[in-house]
Amino acid sequence: MEEPPDDVLLALLNIPLDISVEVGSRRITLEELFSLKPSSIIVLDKMLSDPVDIKVNGRKIAEGELVVVNDRFGVKITKIVSPDERIKKIKG
Known part of the structure; x- marks a missing residue:
């Protein structure tokens, strides 16, 4: 199969x-x-210490921990699906 052009x-x-x-x-x-x-x-279904779900276009691709970065929320990724699996999840 031919690869798509760089552009x-x-x-x-x-x-x-x-x-x-x-x-x-x-x-x-x-x-x-x-x-x-x-x-x-x-009151939500998760404990404060539980990982949060990271979703792309509504589909879970990772889990992480909440962190604070310069007075803003951030997420440190602790688990993530493979790149191939991410593409499948984005496609639906």
């Missing part, structure tokens, strides 16, 4: 992707949703 590869590598970090989740009722207010606390 095609470069264009593919420059496609923007959304990355998100999921700290935890919780299922709530509609009643609980409507009772939320500014002082409400939602």
